[in-house]
Amino acid sequence: MFILNQKASIAGDILRELRDENLQKDRRRFRENLTKIGFLLGYELSKSLSFSPKEVQTPLGKAVEKTCDSDLVLVCLLRASLPFYQGFLQCFPEAESAFIGVKRLENKITEVEIDLGYLATADFDQKELVICDPMLASGKSIYHSINELLKLGTPSKIYIASAFAAPEGINYLKTNLSLPFDLWLGSLEEGLNKKSFIVPGLGDAGDLAFGEKI
Numbered sequence: 001m002f003i004l005n006q007k008a009s010i011a012g013d014i015l016r017e018l019r020d021e022n023l024q025k026d027r028r029r030f031r032e033n034l035t036k037i038g039f040l041l042g043y044e045l046s047k048s049l050s051f052s053p054k055e056v057q058t059p060l061g062k063a064v065e066k067t068c069d070s071d072l073v074l075v076c077l078l079r080a081s082l083p084f085y086q087g088f089l090q091c092f093p094e095a096e097s098a099f100i101g102v103k104r105l106e107n108k109i110t111e112v113e114i115d116l117g118y119l120a121t122a123d124f125d126q127k128e129l130v131i132c133d134p135m136l137a138s139g140k141s142i143y144h145s146i147n148e149l150l151k152l153g154t155p156s157k158i159y160i161a162s163a164f165a166a167p168e169g170i171n172y173l174k175t176n177l178s179l180p181f182d183l184w185l186g187s188l189e190e191g192l193n194k195k196s197f198i199v200p201g202l203g204d205a206g207d208l209a210f211g212e213k214i
């Protein structure tokens with residue numbers, strides 16, 4: 001498990017702005033910060049992908065750079081993932097994508113239940129799947145999304161990337177997912193409150209990015 005804020009870096013400034021109850025009222029800044037964290041996590045994740053040296057002709061000679069050989073499919077869980085996923089896409093512009101409409105049912109107070117809707121994906125069979133969701137709370141949105149995807153193919157590897165993650169959600173995924181996965185987190189949080197919101201977290205990422213759901 002990789003945790004971005006375990007080592008002091010500029011990522012801490014971005015995570016702090018995302019959490020700040022006053023600054024997060026600025027939707028544009030909030031979305032841009034989610035994109036930045038997505039980009040930084042994508043960059044960190046790239047260090048575990050396959051690379052090979054490739055020659056390039058410059059105006060002044062030949063150079064060799066190691067470039068990425070991995071076949072990635074980035075998974076965007078609508079809505080809150082959109083700006084976070086965009087950061088991953090900036091990092092991996094050649095990647096293919098999957099989009100899944102998934103939301104927690106708001107009237108379920110004691111236990112999180114999930115509503116799955118739209119699903120459109122590129123072929124990810126034997127490719128590396130990167131699940132991009134800024135909030136890993138109970139883990140059920142990611143769990144059900146991956147289960148729907150697994151009906152359509154078998155990835156060679158699953159990465160799960162979240163800006164904020166609760167230990168409860170991580171344990172839920174470890175217990176229930178049928179395939180192994182690697183976690184890439186911005187911050188590992190204290191836990192969940194009674195409404196299964198991440199504490200301290202940042203609140204409702206989808207509402208902050210796009211407006212309160214009716």
Ligand SMILES: O=P(O)(O)OC[C@H]1O[C@H](OP(=O)(O)OP(=O)(O)O)[C@H](O)[C@@H]1O
Binds near residue numbers: 079141142
């Ligand atoms: O781990 P979980 O308990 O499943 O919670 C995490 C989910 O909650 C949020 O989505 P939400 O249902 O609020 O929808 P939205 O993105 O459309 O706001 C967030 O984007 C995650 O997908």
Ligand SMILES: O=c1cc[nH]c(=O)[nH]1
Binds near residue numbers: 197198203
């Ligand atoms: O804390 C949480 C939990 C789920 N979804 C969010 O946006 N925030």
